[in-house]
Amino acid sequence: MDNQEKETLDRIHEQVTNNPVVIYMKGTPQMPSCGFSSRTAQAMVETGEKFAFVNVLADPLIFEYLPKYQDWPTFPQVYIGGELQGGCDITLELAESGELKTLMAKANEAVSEEA
Known part of the structure; x- marks a missing residue:
């Protein structure tokens, strides 16, 4: 593993552990760049719960x-809560x-209680 890969994997780990809910997607929830990302982000938006996103097209690493x-x-x-749930179909x-709303709410709540 080279240094660039290690640094990138460390950055991903920070994003996953510092955000109760995060989607890595092509594009943004407002402007998705692929159908799978669009449907997944829309399902997450419809829960009414907060989530972070990372546009993988904007970050080649x-x-x-x-x-x-x-x-x-x-x-x-x-x-969600630091654990991979899956991709479009699973979400x-x-x-x-x-269950998506329940999982997202629980992860967001856990962070609120820590603050």
């Missing part, structure tokens, strides 16, 4: 190394069952 972080090859990637299933 994250685009390159994020798939190695949790051995998940595709985008988007959704992390939409969680949204449909109502």
